[in-house]
Amino acid sequence: MKIKWQPFLAAAGMAIAVSSGAAKANSFPSHTITMVVPWPPGGPSDMGARPLAAHMQKVLGRPVVIENQAGESGNVGSNMVANARPDGHTLLFTSSGPIVINPYLNATMPYDAQKDFTPISSLLQVPLVLVVNPSVPAHNLQELLTYIKGQNGNFHWASAGNGTTQHLAGELFRINGKLDMIHVPYRGTAPAIADLLRGRVTMMFDSTIAIVPHIRAGKVRPIAITSPERSKLLPNVPTFAEAGLPDVKISAWYGLFAPANTSTNVINKLNWTILDFMQTKEYKRIQDETGSGSVHDTPEDFAAFIKQEAIKWQNLTKTTGTKIN
Incomplete structure (x- = not known):
């Protein structure tokens, strides 16, 4: 009997890839996770990032530290994460500016907001x-x-x-x-x-x-x-x-991102950790105290939401004629 090696090898390769991805997720995290907040300490991003980091540390069993890296309207800290190793140990907790606004205000950007990050989940929308x-x-x-x-x-x-x-x-x-x-x-x-x-x-x-x-x-x-x-x-x-000004309608959202090419299994594990946080009394307290509305809690929904937001802010910057450089 002849064995069809090509389909067999393809299937074997796929099985190995799946097994490798699962192994990475099971071994993640292997050391400290750094959550970069691209704004100064004490801002609204901290109010979501710090309780989330504490919960992630408890659930994942590894230290999760906040690193505030302000500058260039959030671009400095965001660029750090865009260039980090895509292993889930360096994350970005940011508001919408660096992701869906800055690209339409700056003539040049240090990163590609649509390609250099993997959305994990939004956390607050206020x-x-x-x-x-x-x-x-x-x-x-x-x-x-x-x-x-x-x-x-x-x-x-x-x-x-x-x-x-x-x-x-x-x-x-x-x-x-x-x-x-x-x-x-x-x-x-x-x-x-x-x-x-x-x-x-x-x-x-x-x-x-x-x-x-x-x-x-x-x-x-x-x-x-x-x-x-x-x-x-x-x-x-x-x-x-x-x-009397019905066209002034805007909300601010805050979410968690990983560098592009982070494995799906690691992204899903991080997303599960956030969903677990969303079931806590602490998260519901934050929602109540901030007036946050519903959020996009899966990577896919969050990614689709970001695409819609990018179009909205691109149109707004054109309407207002706003540019930075």
Whole structure:
């Protein structure tokens, strides 16, 4: 009897590959996992990354350390992960900016956002709130529009950095409100909020994750929220649609990525760990405290969502004419 060696060898090769992939997943992680956050410590990304890292460490049995690598609107830390070994031991926890916004704002990028990362899962999806320093004599959107126009181009507003969701939200607000304002980008949310509280800048958009505590403390005044419906966290704050600018609709999302070419088995193991975290009281507390909506919890769904987001932000940067270099 003749043996058909070619199909046999192909099948054997496939079996070996599957076995090898399973072995890699079973041996993963073999040492410390580094979760890179491309923003300064204390920002909204930390609020999702640190509890997740603690849970992953508990479940996977290896240390999971946070490494904040800020710079170039998240590009510095993201590029580190894009060039890391694709073995699952170096991960990126980021907001949407470095993945679906920066590529359309920069003439050149140090990495290919669509090709150099493998999506694992999103973790939070939250609306943004427009807030002002209490020194601003405006208590609603119409009063704020009138006040800004009366400043004759000498009104300063802050963002967490060029290319961030907060930045684009401000540009969308500027276009829809027909405003003349001066943008002051910071290297992250924390320093931007610090200067807002001091009155060095007078307005900014930020996620509910970062800004709600300051609203509750009376340190900033909320004007409107970018979600389609009012947030349970801020039931007295109107949506932009209610306030008169219905096209100002934006959300910020935060998710976990691995370098491209990380094995499917390792990605699935990491994804399972995140799904396990999503069943905890700690995660549900974070969702409640941040006003996070539903998230895309499989690698496939998250990847499809990212493609849609990329198209949206590309169109928005064109509409607003926003560029960094």
